[in-house]
Amino acid sequence: MATTSVMGGVVKRREDPALIQGLGKYTDDFAPVGTLRVAFLRSPVARARITRLDTSRAKEIPGVVAVYTHDDVAHLGPLLAQVPVGKLRPLLAAGEVNHVGEAIAMVVAEDRYIAQDAVEAIEVDFDELPAVIDLRKAASDEVVIHEELGSNVLHTWTYHGYWEALGLEDQTPQVDEAMQREDAVVVSLDMVNQRLIPVAIEPRSVLAEYEPGYGRLTVHSSTQVPHALAGAIATQLEMSIRDVRVVAPEVGGGFGCKLNVYNDEILVAWASRELGRPVKWTETRREAAGATIHGRGWVATATLVGTRDGQFLGYKLEGIADMGAYSQNFTVAIPLLGLWIASGQYKMPVSWTVDCVVTNTMTTDAYRGAGRPEAIYYLERIIDAYAREIGMDPIEVREKNFWQPEEFPATLGCGFALDSGDYAAATQRLKEIADYEGLKRRRDEARAEGRLVGIGVGSYVEVCGFGPAVLADIGFSWSAYGLPSSFNGSGLVRVNPDGTATVIIGTGPSGQGHQTAWAQIVSDGLGIPLDDIRVHHGDSATSPMGIGTFGSRSLAVDGTATFAATEAVREKAAKIAAKLLEAAPEDIVFADGGAHVAGSPDRGVDWKAIAQAAYQGHTLPEGVDSGLEETIIHTPGNATWPFGTHLAMVEVDPDTGDVELLEYYAVDDCGNQVNPMIVNGQVHGGIAQGVGQALFEDAYYDQDGNLLTGSLVDYPIPTAADLPSFQLSHTVTPTPVNPMGVKGIGEAGTIGSAHTVVNAVVDALEPLGVKHVDMPLRPRKVWAAIQEARA
């Protein structure tokens, strides 16, 4: 039921009325007078030397203002990256191309159609080289893509060696020893976690307006990281951050792809400064598919060793992760996020090795979950295979190996400590809401009729809301953009003279409902009604430094800052109210739109009166200065570790391999909840994306490097029509890391779902003896697996 109550209340999202009426304003909706449009010439081939590039005909087309190639922008250097391991992306192709879709030339014209015509008029010849697409082949260095690097393998992440300063023990010998035990059951599977396209519904868009008279640059961009983008543009264009303002208006989905800074953003800003006119570029859907970062793209062998009676003895992952042709923002660091949760909810030694390799494809980087869905997928799939091998119920196996509530904070072999958790409780809740025993009965009855029905279970723990800031020591920061602060979040709380409140936060949401949740935090702290609070975000000039919205961090970090700013405002307001009410500040209580003396609700003042006193000044108590606002910039002392357990029931059509998702249950624990409806919304979207990976999605390059799924015709994403109603529940285990006890929920649904669905399909095929099918479980693959099992 919708209420107007605050913390923990189901408050309807205040951003939605504008959005559902089509009144939301996105970057592409802005066009100052005289705005020029951009189109890029992109490579049609995966790997080649450019032997001729002639833009003269394009430049002659009326309405074309400029055509730029590498020579024009070489002085700006390659695109900055936080983790500069690998070859950095040239802003425009530097004499060679390394993936289909790489930008070769940039046309600036009076309108977008002319720009596209000019792109067609550019003449370019290629001397094609063999493309390297297959991950194992790339890792073999049979063909080295960037000769100057000497190898396609950019880096190898290991569980103990990723951060030398921690002096971690290599647990590989423990795992290997366990495999030699007489009672050891060793289960191993080769599995693909395929490459995905993030598919934000709003394509990326950037509008830059350099004002020569003022020497300042204002950039609107569909970005998740306004402050970071401002830093990146300033650094790359050798400007001061003081002169660059980035505004992220409505952002229609990002899922991580908009936390990268892109060459197009730098180029558009640069062109505006060059030309002294506003310049805008909005990607086409094909560019969104082939020139915005991809996610996942791993192949790995997962091995679990345990005893016959279900005790895990160790886990080993040996994998290869696809980095694409060039490294961008965090590319090479993405697997590291998986490493930290390699052992999931379980207590056991881990041996983990992931090679980061170059291929002639688009760059990979953070996509909803970023490294964590991959890591959890491998772990939870192999646990399922192990449970099957020893003939134990998959939930029971998991329960046997969970960290126990009293063991938190639980220090992992990778040096991090899980903050809080009660994994058994969440799993118990799942069994209840799903009626697990009843489901199993229904499955067995269906099986007896010869139907292929299966149940899959999957647990996860994830890590989000980063810091600690010391991660900067291993390159996990935003310093490449001149922002030394690794993980700042911010909140500014201002009580206006009329008694309403303005909240300004450093986040860059793309649909997460910050205007609602943050109003709830402030309303709860001050007793100002929700309708009297407006929340602003996404403007680097007006908001205090916050690094943006990604990694399920906003509430835990910027929310904490806002919570603290609210407390500070309340303290000051209490002093002012105390004077007005002739009481002691300790006796002031805030509720119902004002303050009153504890125990005497009739002795009160409203917020307007408090604000008037605050700004007018002469009636203020001694030592209290005018105004009523506070700004807090917060860096979290630690990350948070949400968790949950999901369950899916599926039926497979034995004649076609078609998978129908019949039922889906999820229990997620993100600590305290500010708005349970928003939490559920995040879980819904997250599950949909995980199901998308499990069943449909595949960013597929052929061996020549052509992206065969470059449009939504060939890259199906799940819609509501493809999904059952999800049955959701939660447990609440607050984190001690922040005062609200909140963890993140943005990525949990995705991290928890893909393996759950695959586990269910494999369970459905169990009577045929199928042990594994690689995602996406398109009918053709499931059918092929059935045929193979029957043969």
Added chain:
Amino acid sequence: MYPRQFDYVAPTSLDEAYGALGDDSKVLAGGMSLIPLMKMRLLSPGTLVDIGRIPGLDAIEDKGDHISIGALVRHSTTAGHPLIAQHAPALAQAAGMTGDVQVRNRGTTCGSLAHVDVAADQPAAVLAHGGVAVVGSASGTREVMADAFCMDTLTADLSPNEILLEIRLPKAGPGEGSAYDKLGRRGGHSDYAVAGVAAWVKMDAGSITDARVAITGVGTKPSLLPEVSQALIGTDGSESAVASAAEHAVDGVTVLEDLYGSVEYKTHLAKVYAKRAIQKAIGSIRA
């Protein structure tokens, strides 16, 4: 996603439309297939002739001896129209499984036939129902059997100065039934057909006296499967009779591999859906 330059005309009569059509023009109906091709610059007609404002093309009518589907009848209308439900259930089902709500509200049944996508749903049903394409131009109208009208991938028997005015379907008689079934690219019935089969069957005294079966999604175009029909005629329509007829589901069809299926898989699906569609058609007669 920015087309090359083109002219746009929106005539309000057929004569005006014929006058506007020429070698470098294209008819624009619902635009669900044409506009994306233009935006990707895969197709760049000099003139778009939008037939959307020509009165009289948007009706499904009982013309006595046949049912007529006008050039501007949308998928959603075809899917929900009582005359189609009565006389061509396979087409109603195929239209209901085409795309999504937005596509069904704009795309036209005639446009789907004229476009001849390898994986389009409704052409298979039109073929199975023995549909006829009525093609008009400044010099009059001509009729072509729908099967012949779908010449090849993305190629209809239409010259640039012609308009597909209507599709005519025979009216259903006693003992007739039809059905369409498919596997969509997204699984289930959603999205273009990985394999789709439409079956029309006529039975008399417990045996099949006539049949037409058409396939889409697996070959180069939606096409009739005369071998399947032949194998059905004279049988009692039992499961085994249907299954053995369905074995001919790719006879004469060049099966193409794509992202959604190998040749082997698509061949198999063709047989599965032939069987399912025929059984449903027979079931609808018996019901």
